[in-house]
Amino acid sequence: MIRVIGWDIGGANVKAARLLFTDGHAESGRAVRRYFELWNGRDRLRPLLQEIYSDLGSADAMVLTMTGELCDAFDERAEGISYIINTVREAAPAIPLYAVDLEGRLVRLDREEADLLTIAATNWIAEALVLASRQPDCLMVDIGSTTTDLIPILNGKLAAQGKRDIERLARGELIYTGALRTPVAAIVSQIPVRGTICRIAAEYFAISADVYLALERLQPEDYTCATPDGREKTKEGALRRLARVACEDSKNLTAGELHALAAYIAEQQFQQITEGMFQVLSRSENGLHLPVVPVGVGTFLGETCARRLNLTTCDPPALTECGSVALSPCAAAAYLLGETLSHE
Known part of the structure; x- marks a missing residue:
């Protein structure tokens, strides 16, 4: 033993x-x-x-x-x-x-x-090596609280081109965006509000966990990091923080407007991740036929992005x-x- x-x-x-x-x-x-x-x-x-x-x-x-x-x-x-x-x-x-x-x-x-x-x-x-022994052809999409790893696995071997972080960032295999800790200002620079495009405050007012708590893709117990304002991890608290991104109070925006704000930010984060997936998969002749194995606290994001690219998903072992x-x-x-x- x-x-x-x-x-x-x-x-x-x-x-x-x-x-x-x-x-x-x-x-x-x-x-x-x-x-x-x-x-x-x-x-x-x-x-x-x-x-x-x-x-x-x-x-x-x-x-x-x-x-x-x-x-x-x-x-x-x-x-x-x-x-x-x-x-x-x-x-x-x-x-x-x-x-x-x-x-x-x-x-x-x-x-x-x-x-x-x-x-x-x-x-x-370590994670990709173990996955390669179980799923010899796939794209590992590990979305954590802070970063996303996109690791192609072909014929049971790691097909990543980068090793050090700076190389992986350049090759699309590491994206500094995650399901919890990413500041909203690192995802968008503007938001649609009442038919106009509104620039946002480049402040640490809200994070991706607020977006997904507001959209009910995360539960309060999933919000494991600190909140930007040090206050409650509730849907109401998340909406208050998201409204502050537009330099506004949540009471001055309707429920529909707040939901649309969160949905737009989520959509932009999906695009950040799928852009990296396209970059990585484009290196393989059959890249857009590889199954995706989503892992990490942001598994739900990986699944969404795979569906956007019409790729099948497999459960991690x-x-x-x-x-x-x-x-x-x-x-x-x-x-x-x-x-x-x-x-x-």
């Missing part, structure tokens, strides 16, 4: 999954997700990791992926990577720690220190035999490590 924990430490969320392997198979497991603003108190990361580790249970080995090194708590990404590695080590000392690198390899961190920048922002690699853990970066990293250790 091998117990493995996978960590995915981002700038706004800490995610972890613990899988139990028996005879080379992941029998059971559990995953957790905690909203945590790394840029707003990095010293609180270690106690949070200790709490999660205690909650999940002990492990024989751990594996790390991250995107939090990019947040402005750190002057450089290498500083952030080093800080996150050391904090994970301190939270669960004496447990072998691995990381997924840009080539999809598992690197043991406490034997020979890796080139730090080769283990930055590799969570999408469960990673345990009992179906208790779905595909995610932390669970995928744990799965890769558990399989490797089981066959050593």
Whole structure:
């Protein structure tokens, strides 16, 4: 029996999954997700990791992926990577720690220190590698709280052209738009109101979570990040924040006008994502025939975008035999490590 924990430490969320392997198979497991603003108190990361580790249970080995090194708590990404590695080590000392690198390899961190920048922002690699073993031809559309990953998989291999974030941004494989935390001003610069095109305030008044809460595509419990105004996570609160984008009070706009405002912003975000999908799929002769596997907290957005392109969708695979853990970066990293250790 091998117990493995996978960590995915981002700038706004800490995610972890613990899988139990028996005879080379992941029998059971559990995953957790905690909203945590790394840029707003990095010293609180270690106690949070200790709490999660205690909650999940002990492990024989751990594996790390991250995107939090990019947040402005750190002057450089290498500083952030080093800080996150050391904090994970301190939270669960004496447990072998691995990381997924840009080539999809598992690197043991406490034997020979890796080139730090080769283990930055590799969570999408772990996830896509596991998916490729289950769905050899597809487009993985992972829409998280902040970003969207578009990863083509052909003949069981990752067909992504970019590895580092700057390359992935240029090739349409990484889009900085998500289902929860994206400021409305990063989605639109203007909105239609009462038959006119109205420019908006480029302020942090509302985010994508407000859009989808207003449209009832998200429930209040799905709104796991902080609200821009620090107030309630209700439909009424979301509409108030959205009205402020037009420098107005929600009481001065009708219910229909507020709904139309939210629907327009959602439509523009769909277009951001489908534009990236077109770019990525255009590289393959049969790209527009690939099935889409939507994952992440924005799965509903991925499904909508796939329908817009008339593409079929497939459910992501469960990673345990009992179906208790779905595909995610932390669970995928744990799965890769558990399989490797089981066959050593």
